[in-house]
Amino acid sequence: xxxxxxHSGEYPQQQQSSAPVHQGGTQGGAYPPPPAFAPEEPQPPKxxxxxxxxxxxxxxxxxxxxxxxxxxxxYAFQELTGKDTTSSSATNTTVVPTSKKGTVSGVAEAVxxxxxxxxxxxxxxxxxxxxxxxxxxxxxxxxxHVISGASSVKxxxxxxxxxxxxxxxxxSKKDLALIKAEGASxxxxxxxxxxxxxxxxxxxxxxxxxxxxxxxxxxxxISALDRDVTVSTDEDQGQQQGGGGWPFEYGGEQFNxxxxxxxxxxxxxxxxxxLNPGNSGGALIDMNGNIIGINSAMYxxxxxxxxxxxxxxxxxxxxxxxxxxxxxxDLDTLRSGSTD
Numbered sequence: 001x002x003x004x005x006x007h008s009g010e011y012p013q014q015q016q017s018s019a020p021v022h023q024g025g026t027q028g029g030a031y032p033p034p035p036a037f038a039p040e041e042p043q044p045p046k047x048x049x050x051x052x053x054x055x056x057x058x059x060x061x062x063x064x065x066x067x068x069x070x071x072x073x074x075y076a077f078q079e080l081t082g083k084d085t086t087s088s089s090a091t092n093t094t095v096v097p098t099s100k101k102g103t104v105s106g107v108a109e110a111v112x113x114x115x116x117x118x119x120x121x122x123x124x125x126x127x128x129x130x131x132x133x134x135x136x137x138x139x140x141x142x143x144x145h146v147i148s149g150a151s152s153v154k155x156x157x158x159x160x161x162x163x164x165x166x167x168x169x170x171x172s173k174k175d176l177a178l179i180k181a182e183g184a185s186x187x188x189x190x191x192x193x194x195x196x197x198x199x200x201x202x203x204x205x206x207x208x209x210x211x212x213x214x215x216x217x218x219x220x221x222i223s224a225l226d227r228d229v230t231v232s233t234d235e236d237q238g239q240q241q242g243g244g245g246w247p248f249e250y251g252g253e254q255f256n257x258x259x260x261x262x263x264x265x266x267x268x269x270x271x272x273x274x275l276n277p278g279n280s281g282g283a284l285i286d287m288n289g290n291i292i293g294i295n296s297a298m299y300x301x302x303x304x305x306x307x308x309x310x311x312x313x314x315x316x317x318x319x320x321x322x323x324x325x326x327x328x329x330d331l332d333t334l335r336s337g338s339t340d
Contacts, residue, residue: 095191095289102287107205108217110289113158114190115282117209118142118165118179120150130208130282131155131179132291134192134331138163138184141327142281143296144170144177145231145246155181158215169334172233173264174326175296178334190283193290195323198222198269206273206295206319208282220273220317229268229297229320232259246280248297248320256300268320269293275319276300284321293321 100106118129118140129146133139140155147153153165163181170177181187202222210216230249247257271284275298284293299318333340 093191093193093288093290096287104205104217104219107285107287107289108207111190111205111283111285111291112207112215112217113188115207115215116140116155116157116181117212117214118146118281119154119156120147121152122149123151124149128209128212128278129280130278130295132190132281132283132294133157133187135189136185136187138165138181138187139168139335140165140179140181141294142177142179143246143294143322144172144175144233145296146281147177147179148172148234153179155179156214157187169336169338171330171334171338171340173340174266174330175231175233175264175322176294176327176330176334178331191290192324192328193286193288193292195269195292195325198225198286198292198323200225203287204271204273204292205285205287206271206275206279206282207285208275208279208295210276210278212278216279218274220271222269223272223317224270227268227270227320228265230259230263230265231297233262233264234260246277246297256298266322266326268296269323271319271321272317273319274315274317276315279319292324294324294327295319295321 094101096103096106096110100109114133116131116133118131120127120129127146127150129142131140131142131146134141147167148170150167153167154162155165156162163184165179165181168178168180200222204220204222206218206220208216227250232247247259248255249259249263269284269292271293273284275295277298277300279295279298282295283291284295286292297320299316
């Protein structure tokens with residue numbers, strides 16, 4: 001016996017031999033068919049949820065990225081808004097391409113476009129130093145002693161372009177200065193790291209223009225932290241040294257000349273990366289390509305009466321850098337035009 005599927009409302013009716021069943025009534029005891037039930041009308045499908053588009057979605061994406069990346073969002077903000085914003089990051093931000101991560105050549109390739117040579121002329125002569133680009137509009141951090149007393153300042157970028165520069169602000173107590181390349185745009189700002197995370201033994205790279213040799217790259221390690229380095233704050237001290245090293249004191253002794261009576265002391269990172277005159281104001285960089293210090297002092301035995309080394313012996317691996325967190329904390333003061 002085969003069951004037949006019948007649609008809702010269809011029922012078999014008993015066959016009557018004498019009295020037919022008429023629509024709307026009964027005869028001969030026949031039962032009327034049960035009332036038919038109308039099938040439920042299908043509900044229209046709910047429209048699928050759509051992802052938000054336009055500026056709201058973009059801002060949400062940026063907010064998520066900010067939470068994930070932390071301090072590394074300043075550069076992204078600059079790219080989205082076009083504003084001349086300093087790029088600041090933590091030391092886990094990687095500027096170096098993945099294929100060259102952890103290599104000196106990778107750091108040099110990534111960061112060299114952000115380092116400039118500085119030529120400062122004064123009545124005492126001409127000084128050559130280095131600087132670090134911090135905004136695409138041409139803000140550059142360097143040492144105060146590189147530009148102090150200068151009547152004119154010029155900067156040369158990694159690609160050979162030269163700009164006149166104006167001194168925006170100085171802080172002789174921290175040996176820092178902010179200058180701005182006039183008419184510059186589209187420069188590559190360096191990524192400012194976090195010097196509080198630096199450890200003794202970390203590999204580092206230094207980039208600068210020792211003795212006018214633009215874009216010189218050296219490497220080494222962090223030798224010590226929180227060294228008390230004392231430097232002169234005399235306006236023309238840097239110019240008077242000619243080709244010698246910037247004079248500084250450490251441990252009660254003076255090196256590279258007389259620091260004079262006007263001086264200041266700051267906490268420095270010590271490195272054995274080779275630094276020479278002209279490296280002042282340049283970058284000390286971690287292996288991810290982040291700036292962790294501004295090179296500021298180096299022991300040069302050729303100009304020191306404290307050393308028995310022969311003249312011209314060059315770097316002996318005693319270099320010092322101003323921690324980048326000190327630089328970041330001083331930026332607002334420098335941008336305000338301070339001349340302390």
